[in-house]
Amino acid sequence: MAFNGQAFGINEPTLTQIAYICYLLAFFFYAVHLFTSSARAVTVPSRGVALAGAGGSGGTMDVTMGAGDGVSSATTNRRSYSPLLGRIGFALVAIAWVSLTGALIVRWVNSGHPPYVTLYEICTMLVWGTTTIFLVLFEGILKARAAGAFVVLIIFCLQSYAIWFIDADLQQSVQLVPALRSYWLLIHVSLAIFAYSSFAVAAGAGLTYLAKHYSKGQLAAALPSTAAIEEFMFRAVAVGFPFVTLVLITGAIWAQEAWTKAWSWDPKEVWALVTWLTYAAYLHVRVQRGVRGVTMAWLSLFGFIIVLITFMGVNYLVQWFGLTSMHTYSIDNGAPQGLGVAALGMVGALVAGLGLLLFGWLRVKAPMPKKNPNKSEK
Amino acid sequence: MAQSATPITKGAKSPIARATPGPDVAQEQKRRRRDPVEAIWALFCSVKFAVVTNVALAVAAMLGTLVPQMQPGIQDFEAELNAFLNEVNARYGPLTGLLHWAGFFDLYNSLWFRMLVVVVVFSIIVCTLNRWQPTMRLITRPTVRTTDSFLTGLTEKAQFRSVPLERDEAERVVAAALKKSRYRVLSEKSTDGSALYLYADRDRWSKLVTFVSHAALVMLILSGAGMTQLGWRERSVVFEPGVPVDVGHGLDFKVANVGFSIDYYPDGTTVKEYRNTLAVYEAGTQVLTKTIIVNDPLRYNGINYFLVSYQPVLFANATDAAGNQLQLRRMGATGPMTATTGTGEALLDFQFQSSDNLPMDLVQLPVKDHVLTLELTYYQDVARAEGENPPAYVRGFVDKDFEKPIYDAFLPRTGAFSLPGYEDYKFTFKKDTSTILEVALDPGLGLVGFFFFVMAAGFTISLYTTFTRCWAKIVPNEERPGTVNIMLGGMAEKNKVTFERDFEKLATRLKETLGAATAKGQK
Numbered sequence A: 001m002a003f004n005g006q007a008f009g010i011n012e013p014t015l016t017q018i019a020y021i022c023y024l025l026a027f028f029f030y031a032v033h034l035f036t037s038s039a040r041a042v043t044v045p046s047r048g049v050a051l052a053g054a055g056g057s058g059g060t061m062d063v064t065m066g067a068g069d070g071v072s073s074a075t076t077n078r079r080s081y082s083p084l085l086g087r088i089g090f091a092l093v094a095i096a097w098v099s100l101t102g103a104l105i106v107r108w109v110n111s112g113h114p115p116y117v118t119l120y121e122i123c124t125m126l127v128w129g130t131t132t133i134f135l136v137l138f139e140g141i142l143k144a145r146a147a148g149a150f151v152v153l154i155i156f157c158l159q160s161y162a163i164w165f166i167d168a169d170l171q172q173s174v175q176l177v178p179a180l181r182s183y184w185l186l187i188h189v190s191l192a193i194f195a196y197s198s199f200a201v202a203a204g205a206g207l208t209y210l211a212k213h214y215s216k217g218q219l220a221a222a223l224p225s226t227a228a229i230e231e232f233m234f235r236a237v238a239v240g241f242p243f244v245t246l247v248l249i250t251g252a253i254w255a256q257e258a259w260t261k262a263w264s265w266d267p268k269e270v271w272a273l274v275t276w277l278t279y280a281a282y283l284h285v286r287v288q289r290g291v292r293g294v295t296m297a298w299l300s301l302f303g304f305i306i307v308l309i310t311f312m313g314v315n316y317l318v319q320w321f322g323l324t325s326m327h328t329y330s331i332d333n334g335a336p337q338g339l340g341v342a343a344l345g346m347v348g349a350l351v352a353g354l355g356l357l358l359f360g361w362l363r364v365k366a367p368m369p370k371k372n373p374n375k376s377e378k
Numbered sequence B: 001m002a003q004s005a006t007p008i009t010k011g012a013k014s015p016i017a018r019a020t021p022g023p024d025v026a027q028e029q030k031r032r033r034r035d036p037v038e039a040i041w042a043l044f045c046s047v048k049f050a051v052v053t054n055v056a057l058a059v060a061a062m063l064g065t066l067v068p069q070m071q072p073g074i075q076d077f078e079a080e081l082n083a084f085l086n087e088v089n090a091r092y093g094p095l096t097g098l099l100h101w102a103g104f105f106d107l108y109n110s111l112w113f114r115m116l117v118v119v120v121v122f123s124i125i126v127c128t129l130n131r132w133q134p135t136m137r138l139i140t141r142p143t144v145r146t147t148d149s150f151l152t153g154l155t156e157k158a159q160f161r162s163v164p165l166e167r168d169e170a171e172r173v174v175a176a177a178l179k180k181s182r183y184r185v186l187s188e189k190s191t192d193g194s195a196l197y198l199y200a201d202r203d204r205w206s207k208l209v210t211f212v213s214h215a216a217l218v219m220l221i222l223s224g225a226g227m228t229q230l231g232w233r234e235r236s237v238v239f240e241p242g243v244p245v246d247v248g249h250g251l252d253f254k255v256a257n258v259g260f261s262i263d264y265y266p267d268g269t270t271v272k273e274y275r276n277t278l279a280v281y282e283a284g285t286q287v288l289t290k291t292i293i294v295n296d297p298l299r300y301n302g303i304n305y306f307l308v309s310y311q312p313v314l315f316a317n318a319t320d321a322a323g324n325q326l327q328l329r330r331m332g333a334t335g336p337m338t339a340t341t342g343t344g345e346a347l348l349d350f351q352f353q354s355s356d357n358l359p360m361d362l363v364q365l366p367v368k369d370h371v372l373t374l375e376l377t378y379y380q381d382v383a384r385a386e387g388e389n390p391p392a393y394v395r396g397f398v399d400k401d402f403e404k405p406i407y408d409a410f411l412p413r414t415g416a417f418s419l420p421g422y423e424d425y426k427f428t429f430k431k432d433t434s435t436i437l438e439v440a441l442d443p444g445l446g447l448v449g450f451f452f453f454v455m456a457a458g459f460t461i462s463l464y465t466t467f468t469r470c471w472a473k474i475v476p477n478e479e480r481p482g483t484v485n486i487m488l489g490g491m492a493e494k495n496k497v498t499f500e501r502d503f504e505k506l507a508t509r510l511k512e513t514l515g516a517a518t519a520k521g522q523k
């Protein structure tokens, strides 16, 4: 076969770097797109589908029959270069996706197995998956370009980590150990990539929400309504949740074959379960209690931290805390000196964050006794 | 004529919108909370409690990944348990005892963790039972007649004034529009008969899917827990080459390791794959052979044989000058080595480990006035060609003189081996491999898988379907007799933005039909 270790005549590292640069540029274009657009400058239907513009939640149609056309979406339509910037951002992300896909295929063919094994590969796959979900779900289905800058920011950070923080030696692909030589590797890890990427996209929407919530003026005006962002976030979680459920199922099936036991409380398994529980909590809080707004945005970010620990952090946890895990194989993550402190800090922060979230939620949502019963709420 | 649109405040989240128009369930619950049993029931029903226990479970599970966990089954072996505790003692010092007492080193089997799981399961059951009635009422006996304030409080609404239609005709048009959007429609008249109310809903069954998925979750946990109670598991069973093994548990068949092979990556040292051929014997006759790999166990009569590891063994043979076979014995043992093959060779299975963690064993051969001792260390990574002697490092001793080996080198690559000064006694070694299998009965795995699958499907369905409801009220317009006013509103429990789009389509369609009817009426 005439495979020369390249795609489009370019080798893997170069393809990866092209993607990296495209993400950086895309972030700027998306960001400028946001700052130059505002509710006044873009064409926004006066009401109704609030997806792309700055509509509000809910809609009212009021028609008196025999009185001519009831509604017209007459909006002043000023020209703006902002949509063009948005399209350029989109094009850059698309280029990055193509380039990274090429890099991953090259890597796959060269090593003879899916690039699903080392920390570098997993991190890069997460970058790829997040891009894919963003392009399909946000750019394609939901027309949620406004969240682009935030999602791409997350993507850029992830890839920066892969490229800069992982030793060059450890970026090389490794040989598969016997336990990994199974088609389940492809199935199980692919599902995980899609699940966790959806959560990354949801976290991007969460950031968008926070930007809307905490900013005023141009940026806030340019972003979609809180209800719309909220829905983007929910949609991304709704994609991820079934996937993460399937990750657990396929993992159990594979473990039963390769490790003799469907469930053995391996750290990686446990964290996948924790991820599942976290997003189950997210859905319950939302669906059953009808919690909306900034709480959900923070929750989506919190969930994504859990995802990162599950997908990548477990490797470090195993090293730091002297655990045994069958999932990390012989993968060395680089020098762990001084990281023990960081690990403790991270865990502390996690627990504190969790506690605060829970506390805040319990306090805020618990019905407070009214101090002044005469003062009506509204 | 000017557009008389008087938009009702947009985007205001109405507290009514989330409430059910029917009898106030929350009120009912509040009243019940006084009874202590009811109070516990109510606690288990509350979503808050469910989320708190859910989070507690997640945190507990997480803790188990921050503290080293014992190997399963280690508690039954005091020496191993102590070794483990010593090891963690280095890390946790005085805390070790406390952590051990609190079950942190075997967290997932600890009582408190199990209690937590029980609480979660219980809360799912209680919560489901509790929601059954109100949900069924919502589905089977919806409130058709609503108040005006409820209607105007809905996030999605449309008003059509002065529609020149008879009330019943208007009802037909509205119902048709709703039906076209896949709604089922119910109607009722007001008590005085003047106003007409319509109720429409879509995907009622999706409310029931939640019950199915949560029931499956409960069954999944229960069947999973039951499974571990009913099954059994033999870890690290050594299968020496050619020796049929009965693992006990009343099995009426034996399994033997009848072949082993291993592949390396091109670097020559990284193991790519190893294979073990197993033969199943029933009443002495071979009924089946299968070559298993790490990812493909043998399943026979419901029992699984998993390939876990392998270790080298040597077939050792010793002869005297006349060529008679001599019996070898393991150091420290009294009789000759019993694990021998049909040809009388002794099976050396490396029961010890060298200081470098390499497989090691010691065999002895009593000769005339002396005892010869061979300490064999097996170097797996040292390459030897087919037909050459195995890569074993030998130290030979005479009698109790273990300080001064009389031989200290690898086995020669070819030919028989003898110790200097004792050339009459020849040793030959043939290498082979024992495999280490895990043998287990895991009953009910299929059942667990089934519930898992139902649960996943259920969650997916409920995430992608939305119970959607619309209400309409048709009243005669007092100011313009012969016309009616129509108020239409709707809400969805999830996917609200999508519903917004849907509702707009519905309202636009209705507007067009009504417009057409109006045009006809004006002619």
Ligand code: HEM
Residues within 6 Å of the ligand: A241, A276, A277, A280, A283, A284, A287, A288, B044, B045, B046, B047, B050, B054, B120, B123, B124, B127, B128, B131, B207, B210, B214, B217, B459, B462, B463, B493, B494
């Ligand atoms: C670890 C345990 C649990 C998991 C993984 C889980 C998962 C889920 C998921 C994925 C949904 C679908 C969300 C949606 O419809 O959009 C859901 C809905 C729901 N859950 Fe759970 N759940 C768990 C425990 C509970 C408990 C303890 C309760 C009772 C308090 C509960 C009550 C409900 C209800 C009532 C809904 C329906 C929401 C609706 O569709 O209207 N769940 N659950």
